[in-house]
Amino acid sequence: MEQTDAVLVIDDEKNIRTTLQQVLESAGYEVATAVNGEDGLSKLSKSRFDMVLLDMKLPGMDGIDVLRRMRETNYETPVAIITAYGTIENAVEAMKLGAVDYLRKPFSGSEIKELVERILARRELGEGDLGTYAELMEQAKLWINRRDFERAGATLRKALAIDSSRAEAFNLLGVCLELRGERLEAQKRYRAAVGLDPTYEPARANLSRTTRFDYSIDDIDKGDSKGKG
16 A cells, blocks of 8 residues: 655644645645644654645744754755745755755645645656756755755756756756855856846845855955055
8 A cells, every 4th residue: 555645834823734734635645733843843753754844934943943953863854945935034054954945925725736746756756867957957956855965066057958048947056056165156156047037036135145245255355454554
């Protein structure tokens, strides 16, 4: 008998938990819910889950803290972040911890099911039979889920060789480079993503954040030189 996939929903809003549970149970998944980060970690320690839907804004322990604790405890369960914000706060930190997928409020039932199906389907991806841009993007996200940013970057380059007109691939490659310490190369990819789609907010936010860092370093250098003069 085939085992039913199990999903854990961690969200402090009762209506969000109820909606996600109803939609996913109607699609055939087993669903458990947790009201905060501590409750979610407790459930993860007692049961097996195939993926987690995690609210970024939680009382007490926030989503990033939960992700960090999961990885410290070796829970490698794929995580999708639930957020109500247009610009994903802490997106690079979340990806560093293996979370590359987002469910943005407000969302529809079809969006929920499509996201969960897509994430769980990554488990079946092989490495030798990927021929399309979409397949390579899903493989790259699987490597990010597993925090293998070198393989993720290599896969994203293959996707870009097939189709270099998509902002998402350039942005994700930029994040992989940034997480490997190659910040200037990351900025080039963020700029490429913004050049392709000036409205693509993740790349805009990443470029703004990393160039602000450059500006602050310049100011420090100028201040030091003035002090020494």
